[in-house]
Amino acid sequence: MLNTVIIGASGYAGVELVNILSRHPNINIVGLLVSQYSSDIGKPLSEVHPRMKNIIDLPLQSVNSLAGKDKIEIVFLATSHEISYELAPKFLKTGCVVFDLSGAFRVKDKNFYKNFYGLQHKHGAFLEKAVYGLAEFQCEKIKKAQLIAIPGCYPTVSQLALKPLINEGLINTAQYPVINAISGVSGAGRKANIKTHFCEISLEPYGIFNHRHHMEIVIHLGIPVIFIPHIGNFSRGILATITCLLKKGVTNKNIADAFNKAYHTKPFVRLYQQGFPSLKSVINLPYCDIGFAVNNNHLIVIGAEDNLLKGAASQAVQCMNIRFDFPETQSII
Structure with missing residues (x-):
């Protein structure tokens, strides 16, 4: 069982991630995290998204509450590019495998981020090691990656x-x-x-x-x-x-x-x-x-x-299955 956290779990793509991963036999969800400023902190996910009732009722916690949790092995970032840009390097330095659903690491050219995201990208080493997660064409690279940038x-x-x-x-x-x-x-x-x-x-x-x-x-x-x-x-x-x-x-x-x-x-x-x-x-x-x-x-x-599934959450889990040598369709279909 791989200890996993989903950051941005209350969003539309985030809750789809939770739904898929809650069925996965190799995943232990140890945290559903949201922004420290979110009004949803403390609420069960099933209160924010009633469709999750009796599926997963874990409370939403502040991203600042990560300290003291069990060793985390997998992180999903269903967050804006600004937040992913700040958080991904912190998790990568601890050895986590990171699946980022934002645009923060999809393109290796720093000028791209300056021109299209208004971001002065300073994480060149992580940008260089990121693998673009278009699963059907990047399978071999995904198998060896620590940072997988899920396409838009x-x-x-x-x-x-x-x-x-x-x-x-x-x-x-x-x-x-x-x-x-x-x-x-x-x-x-x-x-x-x-x-x-x-x-x-x-x-x-x-x-x-x-x-x-x-x-x-x-x-x-x-x-x-x-x-x-x-x-x-x-x-x-x-x-x-x-x-x-x-x-x-x-x-x-x-x-x-x-x-x-x-x-x-x-x-x-x-x-x-x-x-x-x-x-x-x-x-x-x-x-x-x-x-x-x-x-x-x-x-x-x-x-x-479906923009929230193949365009986001299910493709992220597809990449995770490839990365950890699980059946590619595990928990997705």
């Missing part, structure tokens, strides 16, 4: 939809792939904000040309893309519609073969032979669903995922 929700669905095609050299990059992605409002987090108040939300684009996930996608795909994120008036899920130009002679079969080659042994990517994914097919499930259509040299790929 938009980058996960975008990369899973495009990476097999790029790896097989099928896309004509003279025309940038265009990613139109719509996310539920839970992607903005649980903290109250009038801009993300459900009654105020309409379907609208935001962050065009300056969304921090845009550059995360570009850096890890290795090609430029156009990324247009949208927020929708629904709670969870992401649907991405991606338009690409194919190289001459690329066929429908070539595309299908590329996806099958990449994912035929990957349990959390489901490929559509006919039709296209929808949000209904992935909500509350740990999968990324992918379908596509080809017309001459034009390709449209549709990807769908």
